[in-house]
Amino acid sequence: MARIRKRSIQLSKLCSFACCRSSSQDEHAQIGQKGYSRVVYCNEPDSQEQIRLRYRGNYVSTTKYTAVNFLPKSLFEQFRRVANIYFLVVACVSFSPLAPYSAPSIILPLVVVIGATMAKEGVEDWRRNLQDIEANNRKVEVYDKSSCSFRQTKWKDLRVGDLVKVCKDEYFPADLLLLSSSYEDVVCYVETMNLDGETNLKLKHALNVTSFYSSAESLKEFRAVIKCEDPNEHLYSFIGTLYFDCQQYSLSPQQILLRDSKLKNTEYIFGVVIFTGHDTKVMQNATDPPSKRTKIERRMDRIIYVLFSTLILVSFIGSLFFGIETNNDLSGGNYTRWYLRPDKTTVFFDPRRPAVAAFLHCLTGLMLYGYLIPISLYVSIEICKVLQSIFINQDQAMYDEVMDRPAHARTSNLNEELGQVHTILSDKTGTLTCNSMEFVKCSIAGTLYGRGMTEVEIALARKRGEQLTEQAPIDASESKKSFKGFNFRDEHIMDGKWVSEPQRDVIQKFFRVLATCHTAVPEVMGPDEIMYEAESPDEAAFVIAAREVGFEFFARNQTSIKLRELDPTSGIRVDRVYELLHVLEFSSARKRMSVIVKNPENQLLLLAKGADSVIFERLSKEGRAYEERTKEHIEKYSEAGLRTMAVAYRELDNDEYKTWEQEFLKAKTSVSADRDVLMDELACQIERDLILLGATAVEDKLQKGVPGCIDKLARAGIGIWVLTGDKRGTAINIGYACSLLRHGMKQIVITLELPEILAQEKEGDKEAIAEASLNSIKLQILKAKSQVTEESSTEFGLIIDGKSLTYAMDKNLVNSFMDLAMRCATVICCRSSPKQKAVVSIMFVEPSKRWDFLYMQITRLVKSVTGRTTLAIGDGANDVGMLQEADIGVGISGVEGMQAVMASDFAIAQFRFLERLLLVHGHWCYRRISMMICYFFYKNITFGFTLFWFEAYTYFSGQPAYNDWYMSCYNVFFTSLPVIALGVFDQDVSARLCLKHPLLYQEGVRNILFNWPRILGWMFNGLLSSIIIYFLTTNSITGPAFRKDGQVADYSVLGVTMYTCVVWTVNCQMALSINYFTWIQHLFIWGSIAFWYIFLVVYGSIPPTLSTTAYKVLVEACAPSILYWLTTLLVVIAALLPLLSYRAFQIRFQPMEHDRIQIQRRRPESTEYDATQRRLSESSEARTSSELPSEVRIRIDNLKASSKRKN
DSSP states (O other): OOOOOOTTOOGGGTBOSTTTOOOOHHHHTTTTSTTOOEEEEETOTTSHHHHHHOOOOSOOOOOSOOTTTHHHHHHHHHTTSHHHHHHHHHHHHTTSTTOSSOHHHHHHHHHHHHHHHHHHHHHHHHHHHHHHHHHHTOEEEEEETTTTEEEEEEGGGOOTTOEEEEETTOBOSSEEEEEEESSTTOEEEEEOHHHHSOOSOEEEEOOGGGTTOOSTTGGGGOOEEEEEOOSOSOTTOOOEEEEETTEEEEEOGGGEEOTTOEEESOSEEEEEEEEOGGGSHHHHTOOOOOOOOOHHHHHHHHHHHHHHHHHHHHHHHHHHHHHHHHHHTEETTEETTGGGOGGGOOGGGOTTSHHHHHHHHHHHHHHHGGGGSOTTHHHHHHHHHHHHHHHHHTOGGGOBTTTTBOOEESOSTTTGGGGGEEEEEEESTTTTEEEEEEEEEEEETTEEEOOSBOHHHHHHHHHHTOOOOSSSBGGGSOOSOOBTTBOOOOTTTGGGGGGGSTTHHHHHHHHHHHHHSSOOEEEEEETTEEEEEOSSHHHHHHHHHHHHHTEEEEEEOSSEEEEEEEOTTTOSEEEEEEEEEEEEOOOTTTOEEEEEEEOTTOOEEEEEEEOHHHHHTTBOSTTOTTHHHHHHHHHHHHHTTOEEEEEEEEEEOHHHHHHHHHHHHHHHTOOSTTHHHHHHHHHHHHSOSBEEEEEEEEEEEEOTTHHHHHHHHHHTTOEEEEEOOSOHHHHHHHHHHTTSSOTTOEEEEEOSOOHHHHHHHHHTOHHHHHHHHHHHHHHHHHHHHHHHHHTTTSOEEEEEEHHHHHHHTSTTTHHHHHHHHHTSSEEEEEOOOHHHHHHHHHTTSOGGGOTTHHHHHHHHHHHHHHOSEEEEEEOSGGGHHHHHHSSEEEEEOOTTOSHHHHTOSEEESSTTHHHHIIIIIIHHHHHHHHHHHHHHHHHHHHHHHHHHHHHHHTTSOSOOSSOHHHHHHIIIIISHHHHHHHHHHOOSSOHHHHHHOGGGGHHHHTTGGGSHHHHHHHHHHHHHHHHHHHHHHHHHHSSSBOSTTSOBOOHHHHHHHHHHHHHHHHHHHHHHHOSSOOHHHHHHHHHHHHHHHHHHHHHHTSOHHHHGGGTTIIIIIITTOHHHHHHHHHHHHHHHHHHHHHHHHHHHHSOOHHHHHHHHHHSOOOHHHHHHHHHHHHHHHHHHHHHSOHHHHHHHHHHHHHHHHHO
């Protein structure tokens, strides 16, 4: 493979801004003070001075536990749950005479539940440990002074002060100071995707004083001392001083190579280790993500408190009655219940101290009725959520073949929250779009070039009802070949045809600027194949476009750029060399980039490209010939959703350039605090009197399936917010293209681009501008709220620009603004430039936190105002704050790296997969978890209250109705597996029907299945079932003869019969609640019932000293009795009747959405019936719509109208 020799490139002499900034003297004066005390002895890690400092090693651990602290720490985690603490106390008290059952019968279930959860956490932590082992055992070359060579060692063995050699495509093992590289000017390229998610390369350069240490032999005598800042989390700052050869040299972030970033396009570098292990900046940033809990979990905690209150209440009632009865045992000196021998009793039943006996009985009751609290609830939910996550991960419909990436549930704690999303907050670039820039059109000398229509143009034409005049979409245009970054088609330009154009000189200059004004590095992959490593996708697209038109950039060195151009006179390709003098780099503040070159004709040229507003204000009078037409074209491109950039140049006078260069180099080498300001001023001084050549148009295409996905989510009643840096017109048109804005939706635009505000800005009074802007935004918000209230049957879309958003988030306006936003189906925050976003974030955090906090603060506002579930979706490092702040964070594994994915709760490859993630998996998980928790409380109340009724029957004696091990096995063996099957496999409707009927999703948004009426209904059903089971059982078997020999039912028979009825009832209730049966559910439900009988036989065969009341009770007493089986049948049917009656009434008169879908699906298919079905469907939808919130109902009506117009 051929490769361009890049050793001689000395970009450090050319890049004037980001590459060459050093810290000011004020900063470096802090060295040696608090926070700046680190000292590194370079190439002397074994010196006594370095050893005495006792810095951390390079071993890294991301595990939660260690072998030593696993047991105590994991136990502490488990007993942070109130229910587990309760059962622990009960287990301890069970060794006392107060316990109504034996200690092993309560300890074993607790050990099983706690042990299963601890095992799960242990396995997860072991996996993290394996990743740590892999990272710590990576190899790196470390300098050995004794042999003057490099030897391989493990990352974990690195020490502060070691010299290391890192080769191309290797990760840096620690935070290093760059000493030298394979380039003569000691620069290197670094990919920081693992740190900030950015895939564009960063240029780093060493100090000139260390550039001579470029071989192993030369490093032998290298000695230096570094004094710098202490370990901190700031990735983009570094303050330090290098003491070398009796001189001091200031260090900046440009000399620092951070751990886990990768060396690219550089053969090797030499560096010295400064920070190791957990002192490195990446590990300092490795804070635990915020703990997120679902709304169902929080409500479940409140239900547990309700059950605890019920437990205390019934225990108090029992002890009260027990105290009264005990006190009555001694009446007038006579013992009422003499057969209990109260004269020879213990303190627990002493009629002479009834208050003490009642108190001790209350403690016994707290243990006895503890079965109201489901001990296995938490572990069962965790098991279900883990299995649900596996189904999400294995869903083939969310697998992206192009990127070879499936969906990934990074946490299983938020599955059900996916089914309750009220608002989605999304970034645009890389989330709705591909973030893959393609050069598609351009304007040169006032002439449009480039065929085809963008997706936004097509949507705009349809919106206006216009005929599509263009031949075809851009992708469908004919082409001989296609390249990533280039999708330009025009027969007037391509294949050298530009030489025949009237303005061929301007076209030539235009593409020369694109081929020259950049910092890209060419890499020859083959005889006719060149790839470019650029700092941004836009820059790569420009260089590729110039190459395809005929201006091929193929080589560069420290002083020149080489192009292979088509000579318009001879018609042959010639090599031209441009002497590269200065590069004035692009930044978000400058919004432009310039290079100063000398062409083969010995002309000094300044070539510039940048934002149209910045370039136009720097044009000379003679350079405005094409300004008006170019502005029109830029506006047209913006409407089409394209990213535009103006292109200009200037010919420099030799004397002017020399004078400017002297001043610029003086400012560049200064270390004063105002160095950057001086350089900016001098750059502006030379970047003037430009001549406009034209403008470029680059497209960032919408991802596949985005419009359909957004349309389906809107039909599900989910509000969508999008934040973008596009102009308002562009943002609106993109909104129509991706169905954020729809036909029939009225737009509310809040902006400060008003005549009165512009007039104030011209006067320059900042206070007056701020006051006028605030008042204007206030009036616009009040007017918009009035419009929304008056036109309640209309759907609205809110569009607000970044400057207006700054004022709308004022503390006096924010509530009013959020109230308006929540009434709108769509909110688009447009033209949010980095500077504007920084202004917004100042209201909340220090400016150093960067503009990505805008997303986080808006997310926080939406959460706090609505109180509903918010989902944030993004793909870049700037989206991390938003993802972590939202209730659910979804990361897209796009081209901006994996930073968003690493901070997310769920990861998908394409935005369109969000539709299935929410409408299918979200709906299923919400329904499953809700039903599962409600059923858990139902079955425990059913079981617990049968104990209470028996207690009342026995005068609250503290005698349990069941054998100890019956009670212990109830939650663990006889009712646990069916509820887990419900939480994993149940489906009210299929995935296809979930997507076909998105309105079904509103069940979760409105929390229909887990609201208080629903929960209390299940609890009441449990109470009713316990009453039916207890009283029907006791009245059926306690009167007549139970056995053939005439014996009546005793205590053991009553307990077994009642327990059998409980097991049958709760499992049959489960069967009635399930909508989608699999063989697993049949196995678990009927298997649990069968296991009860098997257990009874096995346990009953154990000697009576252990089995006590269970000894052969089924074989000898119950099974031979027909009364036992008839009672079981009667009681189970009677206990199921309330639920059957309620469901029949509900389906007939108040069906839920899934009931309607199931009814329609089961009916026969016929032409006559289809018409009836449509009428029923329409009427049912009308009933459903009337039940929905007004904003959701309006949204659905408008979507129906929109679809009819499309058809």
